[in-house]
Amino acid sequence: MLLYNTLGYEIQEFTPITAGKVSFYGCGPTVYNYAHLGNLRAYVTHDMLTRVLRYAGYDVQHIMNVTDIGHLSGDNDEGDDKMVKSAAERGKSVLEVANFYTSAFFADMDRLNIRRPDVICKATEHIDEMIVLIKRIEANGFTYSAGGNLYFDITKFPAYGKMARLRLDEQKAGARTSVDEHKRNPHDFVLWFTKSKFENQALLWDSPWGRGYPGWHIECSAMSIKYLGEQFDIHAGGIDHIAIHHTNEIAQSEAATGKHPWVKFWVHNEFLVLDRGKMSKSTGGFITLQALLDAGYDPLDYRYFLLGGHYRTQLQFSYEALDGARNARKAIVDRIRSLSDKTGEAPVQVTNKKAAAYLAAFKAAIENDLATPRALAELWRLLKDTGIPKTEALAVAFSMDEVLGLKLKDAIKEEAPSLDIEYIERCIAERAAAKKARDFAKADAIRTDLKAHGIMLEDSPAGTVWRSMG
Numbered sequence: 133m134l135l136y137n138t139l140g141y142e143i144q145e146f147t148p149i150t151a152g153k154v155s156f157y158g159c160g161p162t163v164y165n166y167a168h169l170g171n172l173r174a175y176v177t178h179d180m181l182t183r184v185l186r187y188a189g190y191d192v193q194h195i196m197n198v199t200d201i202g203h204l205s206g207d208n209d210e211g212d213d214k215m216v217k218s219a220a221e222r223g224k225s226v227l228e229v230a231n232f233y234t235s236a237f238f239a240d241m242d243r244l245n246i247r248r249p250d251v252i253c254k255a256t257e258h259i260d261e262m263i264v265l266i267k268r269i270e271a272n273g274f275t276y277s278a279g280g281n282l283y284f285d286i287t288k289f290p291a292y293g294k295m296a297r298l299r300l301d302e303q304k305a306g307a308r309t310s311v312d313e314h315k316r317n318p319h320d321f322v323l324w325f326t327k328s329k330f331e332n333q334a335l336l337w338d339s340p341w342g343r344g345y346p347g348w349h350i351e352c353s354a355m356s357i358k359y360l361g362e363q364f365d366i367h368a369g370g371i372d373h374i375a376i377h378h379t380n381e382i383a384q385s386e387a388a389t390g391k392h393p394w395v396k397f398w399v400h401n402e403f404l405v406l407d408r409g410k411m412s413k414s415t416g417g418f419i420t421l422q423a424l425l426d427a428g429y430d431p432l433d434y435r436y437f438l439l440g441g442h443y444r445t446q447l448q449f450s451y452e453a454l455d456g457a458r459n460a461r462k463a464i465v466d467r468i469r470s471l472s473d474k475t476g477e478a479p480v481q482v483t484n485k486k487a488a489a490y491l492a493a494f495k496a497a498i499e500n501d502l503a504t505p506r507a508l509a510e511l512w513r514l515l516k517d518t519g520i521p522k523t524e525a526l527a528v529a530f531s532m533d534e535v536l537g538l539k540l541k542d543a544i545k546e547e548a549p550s551l552d553i554e555y556i557e558r559c560i561a562e563r564a565a566a567k568k569a570r571d572f573a574k575a576d577a578i579r580t581d582l583k584a585h586g587i588m589l590e591d592s593p594a595g596t597v598w599r600s601m602g
């Protein structure tokens with residue numbers, strides 16, 4: 133299997149540390165607001181990665197954190213605590229806000245058919261692990277105290293910023309300047325805050341450095357090490373995390389354990405952007421999955437839209453593009469229905485050469501750095517090929533769908549989407565009116581549309597009756 137590794141900025145052959153097993157940590161959500169479509173792109177990417185690895189036969193252990201403390205609006209320790217600010221704005225406690233948005237997040241995950249990670253861990257439930265890790269970093273001489281906070285001293289870690297290819301000398305005076313006067317270097321970062329920057333800080337814990345709360349970055353190091361060990365295979369997140377969050381995670385983890393590399397493969401998804409620029413939770417103006425549902429889309433339309441772009445290319449979101457995804461997905465579902473003879477789900481041996489070739493090409497695509505657009509193209513080629521026995525085409529499509537996650541099996545289990553009776557009756561009345569007005573084109577269009585939904589109309593002297601073709 134080939135995978136792009138940000139550590140080397142190249143596609144590399146992926147081999148796990150322990151044969152047959154993959155340890156994978158993906159940075160999870162900060163639960164101070166709904167996830168926006170961009171965030172969901174990150175989780176669909178993690179889902180695709182685990183599905184592809186499992187399809188390739190690996191036993192994958194997937195860990196995801198939930199950040200319910202300590203993530204400031206600036207990843208570099210600047211700004212407000214996102215959770216505390218959100219709670220204050222809503223007149224709720226941090227815990228209430230966290231619980232509410234955590235549930236909303238997992239509802240979105242389910243709607244997008246994202247498989248649950250094996251372990252979902254909350255930052256607030258792992259403060260002890262963070263303290264233990266910070267103590268190790270301190271004992272190894274990588275920290276200093278200033279202004280009541282404990283900082284990571286990047287000058288003690290010469291490899292700092294290697295993955296992000298940071299030019300520390302140039303940056304010192306430039307972009308990432310810090311207004312925190314206690315930092316010796318603008319890239320230094322807080323491991324533990326004791327002087328709360330926020331008067332209303334609700335969540336505080338005792339620690340060797342005083343009562344306070346952890347910096348954001350330490351949680352991912354502490355939790356991934358707890359569940360996956362001191363070295364593991366893959367760590368993922370959005371590309372925005374390369375320069376600060378993941379850079380800091382690497383520095384503090386390797387400073388604590390002395391083991392290099394901490395993580396073998398770093399996988400970063402590109403951004404989803406809107407016409408007007410990047411989508412961001414902090415600046416408001418973002419689109420949620422619920423907004424798409426309210427506009428009449430199926431969540432899987434969005435999943436299909438995402439798979440139509442490679443995870444390492446920037447994707448521009450627009451409703452026109454989403455319409456295209458919806459139509460394409462519907463055409464796939466219709467084709468699957470037409471292939472189905474409803475004889476059950478007995479496993480089918482794929483003997484047809486062309487069917488086997490499409491599946492092989494599909495596998496090659498997904499195992500080549502998750503080339504989902506090419507994988508979808510193989511599904512299309514399969515479905516358009518009328519020379520393949522129906523049962524085999526169906527079996528191959530279902531196999532592909534273990535990776536794509538488009539719920540194709542459900543498409544044949546559920547009948548064609550049931551229209552409500554009132555709607556059907558209304559259509560019949562409209563058709564009768566159209567016929568009376570001698571608008572036969574419209575009358576035919578109504579009949580064809582209902583037929584597409586599995587509803588047959590039969591005209592009789594007594595009027596029009598309908599029946600479901602299910």
Ligand code: AMP
Pocket residue numbers: 159160161162163169170171172173174368369370371372373401402403404405410411412413
């Ligand atoms: P957050 O909840 O802000 O910590 O972000 C959750 C995940 O979404 C992280 O992996 C981010 O890198 C990722 N992310 C944030 N914005 C976008 C975006 N517009 N497109 C793709 N991924 C994003």
Ligand code: ZN
Pocket residue numbers: 158159160352369377
């Ligand atoms: Zn993280």
